Structure formats: C-alpha cells, structure tokens
Amino acid sequence: MRQYRIKYVCTLYDILVLCFILWWISSSFIFNSRVISNEQLIYSYTLSVVYVATRIFRSSISVQRRLYICIAFLGSIEAIIGWGQYWNIIESNHPLFSITGTFTNPGPYGAFLGIALLIQIHFAWHKYIAKQYMSLFMLLIVGLLTGSMFIASFSRAAWVALLIAVSFFFFLFQKKRYRYAGLLLLILFLFSSPFLYQLKKQSADGRLFIWRVCTELIQSKPYTGGGASSFAARYMYAQADFLEKHPNHEYAAKATNNIYAFNEYLRIACEYGVPGILLYVTIWLHGIYCKATYCDRLRKLLLIYLAVFSLFSYTFQVLPLAVLCIVLGAFQNNNSKFTFYAFPMRYLVIMLLLMTIIAWSGTRSSQYEKKEILFTAKQLYT
Template structure:
C-alpha cells in the first residue's frame, strides 16, 4: 500500500511538471507589451525563447520522477492547457466589454491580449472544439458514475465532475465573447470545427453511409437542402460587411497575380507586401478594373489567406508540400481518434482561409503543438526529443530576440522625438537602431521620412527604397518622389508620383502632389495640371477629412494664381 501511494504521488508530480512544460511556452498568448510599438510581436517571441529553455527542465524532471511504466499524455496536456488559456482570454474579453480593462487598440473595445479583435476571435474559435470534445468525454464518463456500483465520492468521480464543470464553464465563457468579436471568419471556423468534432464523436459518418445505402434519394435531398442553407448563411455573412468581403476577394485576386509572377520559386519569406504592392500597381496601371475595386483597395501587410500568402512567399510547390504535411498529421490524428486537437487544427485551417493567424507567434507555436499532438504517442523518447528541440530553438533565438526587443523599446523613445518634429535628434537614434530594425518597414519609413524632413534627399531615398522592399504603402512612393523634387529631378519625381496613383488610385494625395509639380515654374505643364486639378476637386475620397478639404482649397488657390500664365 505504501509503495502504491508513493507511485501515485510521483505520477501526480510528473503530470504537473508535464503540463507546466506544455503550458509555459503556450502562455505567450497572455504576453502584452504596452512599451512596444502596436502590433509588434518580438516581446512574445522573447517570452517564448525564455519558456523554451525552461521546457527541458520540466520534461526531464517529470521523466525522472515518473516510473518507466508511466506514459505521459501530451494530447491531454495540450488540450487542457488550451481550455484554461481560452477561458482566461474569454474572461479578459468580458472585462474589456464591461469597461474593467482597456483594450490594446484604440479603435476596438474587444481585443483580449491581442491588438485586434480578428486574431482574438480566431484564438477563441480554435479553443472551442477542444472544449467541446473534452466536455463530451467528461459527460460520457460522468454518466457511468450514475450506476449504483460506482462510488460517487471516489477521487476519480470528483476529478470527472471537476472536469465536466470546467469544460462547461470554458464553453460558456467562449460562447459569450465570440459573437462580440464580429469576426465572420472566426464564427465559420468555430461552427465547422465544432460540428465536425460532434459528428465524429457521435459517429455521423457511419450513420450517413448507412442512410445512403438504404435511402439514397432522401439522403441526396437532405444534402442539397443543407447546401442551400450553407449558401444562405454565406450570403448573410457577406451582407453583414459587404465592402469588407469585397475587399478580401479583391485582395485574393491581386495575390493570385503576384503568385503568377513567380509561381515556382516564390518571392521570398517576408516579401509578401512588396510583391503584393507591385502586383496591385501593375493591375491598376492597366486601367481595366471596376470602380468598386478602386474603392476597396488598400495596402495590406498580409494576404488574409495563409494558403495564398505561402504560395507568394515560398512558391506553389513548397506551399503544397507544407499543406500535405499538415493534412497527413491531421489524418493520423483522426485515425487515433484525437478529435479535440484535430478540431482545433481544422478550426485554424478554416480561419486561415480568410485571416492571417500564422503571422502571429501565438498561432505559430500553438499550431506546431497541435500537429505534434496529432502524431505523438507520448513515449519517453518523444518527450526527450521535444525537450532537446525546445531547448535548442530557445537557446539559438534568445540573444537576438532580446536585443531586438530592447531596440524596439528604444525605437518607441525615438518615435516621441520623431512625432514632436525633432528630426535631427530622432535621426541619430534611428541610425543607431538601424542594424537591428532594418527588417521593419514602419521603422524604415520613419527613418527615411526624418531624413527627408532634413533635406537629405539621397540618404532618405536609400532608406525608403529599402522600406519599399518590405511594404506596399504608397506614402513611401510619395516621399521618394518629393525627395527627387527637392533635388530638382522633376521627371523622376513625376514617375514616382504616378506610380503612387497606380498603386492606390483611391487616394487623392498623389494627384495633389502631381498638380503642384506641374505648376512648378521649372516644370510647368498646364494640360497635365488641369487634369490633376480636376481629379483632386472631383474625386470622391474614401473618407472625407480635413486634409482632403485643405488640399482642395490649396489647389483652387493655385489655379487662380497661375491661370493667367497658363492662358
């Protein structure tokens, strides 16, 4: 008896250490840094690196404490970690909705620990099928306790009751918050994944096959009816935010054009924005487009479709290979009847069709953990391999990520000088931080713009052209054109301003710059000036603002001042 009690204690300690080892790296979802630029993820990567170094310690201790016969369940660990963290995120969102906690974005009341309600809703949608499956398992085990022969006050019974209550509460919290995020992609991901999980648990596949063999006509009619309902639901979701839906469709269209430019080798990791900007510029320059496309066009950082973005950056063959690996892991997980983690993978795959989850560290790390859960057997050898892998990744990344995080904090201080107009002081800080932050487009733009403000046209263009390889923001083109204008190279300035009108024709500012350029004494072109003036005065802006009114007033005064000379 004493030996059994000691073994149970050792087993309990091993399970706690195991769950801790899984929870620590996944807890980066709760990491939020107000001292870093909005949307900056290096703080989460730094936390992950530190946690990854801690993971081997927890795993090795759990293996030492547990007996050789104990098989530690990685699937159970990651499932309950996601349930706990999904509940914590839901509570965080509820506090934001009721005003107890501020959000991480000034335009949205609900963001959780994220900076945007879209990824936040996607995370909740990913945890919901895990909660559902564990709830179904707990309910099934709970029903067995109603038999008279079972001891309802045994430790196993108490654990099952606690699990049932925890999963019920987790689902309730997530379902309370998820609709408030107003993310149609998350709603769709949660609905499809939860329906699939319940269907697998209830054996719908066998029932449908049986019905098809016995009543093919009735089954076909039901299938057609369900398809019509799905189409109707899709139409209602489209009508909820029509311009947003059209914007996604146009985004995917331009992304496909970018893929067609380099279908085999891709444009390179991290180069989506530049490839997209060039493709959109080429598309609008051709002139064969619909008016609504100009209205919904923007300058996205991501494709809002992970499959298309992977094809742009990696090329179609490599993107298909990665998708095949994911599908193989999912297939293995289904064969092993791990419907909870497979439902989470399915939810993330559906959400990835119209969002950008894999551009954020929390989704990348969680996705890797879920795929591992699909194929893992929980053997001691696999736990040792995971310990070595986590420790190696964390050790290799930690120093560089900590340096980058420190540089981003200093960038925030330099940004204060930049926003205050102290460009000379800001330039010194930007120059010092450049080696560590030269892969961030917004940093490069601020650096180049600070140089522009100091009339350093050549240096400014060098930095801004580097930013153009990482961004599709037309303002970069505008500032480059203004630099050439300062240097007296009017033809180059005109070329860059025209490129800006092609990249995002819905913006009035580049037409305003062209009008002023054509009114320049050394570059006077009356006909082109009149055309640009007409566009500035008559073009319907996407958003009416004070800046638009000021530009129009200035162009009117410029026209009146120069009218005699043009005639």
C-alpha cells in the same frame, strides 16, 4: 562526464517539414536574395525550437492533456477580459475595435476563443458520455462564457471555422445519427454563407480584392515565389500595377495600404511558389490524417479549425496561433521506419546556434545593399 542523450524518431511529417524549410531557405536566399529582419529571424527560430522540443517530448500524455486544459482555461480568462473591454472597464488594444482581449485585433482574438470553445465542447461531450454531470455543468457555464464572447468578437472567419470543425466532430463518430448531425451543420453553413458575406460586406469585398491581386503576384513568380516576408514588400506595388491596368474594376474602391493576404495559402503561394504551397498543404493534410498519442480526435478537430481559419486570416503571423499549429502538428505517433538515435543534447544546441549565426550573418550582410528599398517600403507602409 555524463552525456545526456535524446531520442528523436524521424517521421514522414518531419521530412515534409524539413523539405519546406529547405525550400524556404532556397526561395528566400538563393532565388530571390531576400532580406530578413532580425525580428522575423527570431520568430522563425522560435517556431523551429518549439517544433523540435515538441517532437522530443510529444509522448508525455500528461503534458498534452494539461496543454488542452490550459488553453480552455486561458480561453475563459480571455472571455472575461473581453467582457471587461465591452463594458469599458478594461482598455482595448486597438483604436478602432472595442473588444480584442489581450490580442491586438478581434480576428485572432476570436480565433483563440474558438479554439478554447472547441476544447470545452470536446471535454463536455466526454463528461456527458461518462455521466459526470457536475463536471459537465461547470464546463457548460465556462462554455457559455467563452461562447458568448466568441460571438461578440465578430470574427466571421472563426465562426465558419468552428462550425466546420464541429461538423467534423460528429463525422468522426461511427454511429450514423451523429454523422447526420454533422451533415446538418454543413448544410447550415452553406445556407448561412450569404448572410455572413452581407454581415460585413465591405470587409469581405476588400479581401476579395486582395485575393485578386494575389493572383497577379503568383503569376509573376509561380515557381520560386518572392521569398520570405516578400508579400508585404511586393503587394502594394502589385496593387498599383493592377489598378493601373484595371482602373474600373468593381473592387477598385476597396484598395488600401495592406501587408496581409488574409489567406495563408495564398500568402505561401506568393512567397514560395507552387512547390511551397504543395508542401504546405501536404503538411496540413498529413498532420490531420496521422494519429497522435493522446486525444487524437481533439487534435484533428483543432487542426481542421485552424486550417479553415487560415483561409480567411493570417494564422502564422500571430505567434500564439502559429505555436499552436506547430505543437498540434508535432503531436503524433512515431510509426515511421525513419529513425535515428544518440544525439548528445549539446550537439543539438550547437547545431541550432550555428544555424542561427549563419542565417543572421547572411541577412545582415545584404541589408546595406537593400537599404534604399527598405527605406522606400517603410515610407510606403507607414
């Protein structure tokens, strides 16, 4: 019988990702004996499969181009849905916010619109350079539709991320006049920061308080962290301890039930300690630095956008944004000396299935030991 073989070229990026996964396992199951829900296990497994599949088929330029076009198109559809919610034609997915698109919160919704808008800007620029004015006109109309709803989403994190990404868009050009434009945008960002803070001051103060409590979590386990999904389980206890020690803190009134760090870097530091955050930041920097096989400038801009957005939100806890981060990072040239070949496809499938069964059995066996803790946490966060 014919064996279908795949060619997987290992790069330094793959090694960094593998090291992070191994530390994820060590921090979660060896140092902390964490309990991972079936949903979280499936979520992590899905991201792993997406990464492996993207690394195998990343050389298909047509697939990459179609992906960017598809995201730009979906962004315009999301904008139309958002306007339908604005005019009360379509029902929102959140009881407190009128505009969420197909998402459950305006924050991730604004982030996705910003991604689509950045792609539309990139394509429009190339149509302008190529003097294809009809295509440029159509892209401008789509961009106005997406951009107007992007502003209406009121996602300040997405606004900041797009402004910085567009600044780097001009910095990546060789001509100085474009770099001056990027510098002007960065100056605009610096001057607009106080306005953005005052725009939703209570929300900003709430996040500052959460970040302050995060420092307590990091200090409690600086080297091993608390393990996977430990932030939601530990935060409320850490917040209670912090308020007991600092009852008159200026942000004490902002305390509330919370399971999000609103900063991916702080969450990683809380859950995986110093080694985890170092690996995490290195993966981001290497993903931005290394070259892709197609549209490298656009890929870098999107990664910069998502990296900045992650400073103020929970990017990897929203599946579409997490998948996009994984895919963009995996789009790169195979320029490493670390290579290996001749993996029969069925062996790869068997290996992934075995990893899933082992992880699932390990988490299920410890669930009964942690039943009382899980019940308490459920009562606390409902």
